[in-house]
Amino acid sequence: MRAITQLLNSILRTGHLPGLWKVSQIIPILKPGKLPEEAQSYRPVSLLPVLSKVFEKLLITGILPTLQKKQVVPDHQFGFRKKHATTEQVHRIFNIIHDAQESDQYCTAAFLYISQSFDKVWHQGLLCKIKAISPNHICNVLQSYLHNRYFLIRYREAYTTLHSVSSGVPQGSVLGSLLYLLYTAVLPVTPNTENATFADDTAVLALHANPEIATHLLQTALSDIQKNNGA
Numbered sequence: 001m002r003a004i005t006q007l008l009n010s011i012l013r014t015g016h017l018p019g020l021w022k023v024s025q026i027i028p029i030l031k032p033g034k035l036p037e038e039a040q041s042y043r044p045v046s047l048l049p050v051l052s053k054v055f056e057k058l059l060i061t062g063i064l065p066t067l068q069k070k071q072v073v074p075d076h077q078f079g080f081r082k083k084h085a086t087t088e089q090v091h092r093i094f095n096i097i098h099d100a101q102e103s104d105q106y107c108t109a110a111f112l113y114i115s116q117s118f119d120k121v122w123h124q125g126l127l128c129k130i131k132a133i134s135p136n137h138i139c140n141v142l143q144s145y146l147h148n149r150y151f152l153i154r155y156r157e158a159y160t161t162l163h164s165v166s167s168g169v170p171q172g173s174v175l176g177s178l179l180y181l182l183y184t185a186v187l188p189v190t191p192n193t194e195n196a197t198f199a200d201d202t203a204v205l206a207l208h209a210n211p212e213i214a215t216h217l218l219q220t221a222l223s224d225i226q227k228n229n230g231a
Contacts, residue, residue, distance in 0.1 A: 022145070048170065096194050097205070194207075
């Protein structure tokens with residue numbers, strides 16, 4: 001235990017993670033009722049070293065208070081947060097629609113989903129956001145955490161060669177969900193609209209007594225999201 005403690009403290013001090021901790025082993029699991037000869041019939045399960053996950057858990061414990069104090073993750077994001085679940089977010093959306101009806105307003109809405117969003121996170125953009133809210137030693141650790149990551153695929157007793165990972169948050173990791181929340185925390189909020197997000201699912205709602213204005217408000221909000229995503 002003392003050796004493990006010294007190792008974890010050394011990582012925090014030097015800002016360097018062992019290379020082996022950044023290699024994920026992908027195991028394809030055949031989906032029920034799917035043809036085994038087709039690649040899309042398999043669900044990839046990512047396995048990472050246990051010590052890496054222990055370190056990630058300790059790192060989260062250290063940085064969460066700062067993120068909460070600075071309110072980095074917006075209130076409308078309910079994904080991967082304690083005491084926030086899909087049920088609460090659904091109730092929140094229902095109440096917004098119900099209140100609009102009670103006040104004789106129209107409620108327009110758009111429901112957005114980003115395909116393979118966790119695999120598309122831009123590392124440099126994520127690191128820029130981390131540097132803006134975190135002390136230097138945490139930035140150095142997370143930069144090492146994202147840099148030079150690799151994966152290989154294991155099928156039964158066969159292994160592929162190593163392949164580099166140039167984008168995305170590590171699947172199967174402890175830190176991955178938090179890093180995704182940091183990367184998407186800047187979703188714009190426009191006047192007279194409400195955002196409701198759960199991980200990579202987002203609902204945008206606009207309320208107004210005039211249906212045309214409600215539609216215009218919704219389109220303005222969607223345009224702002226598109227501009228922000230392009231930036």
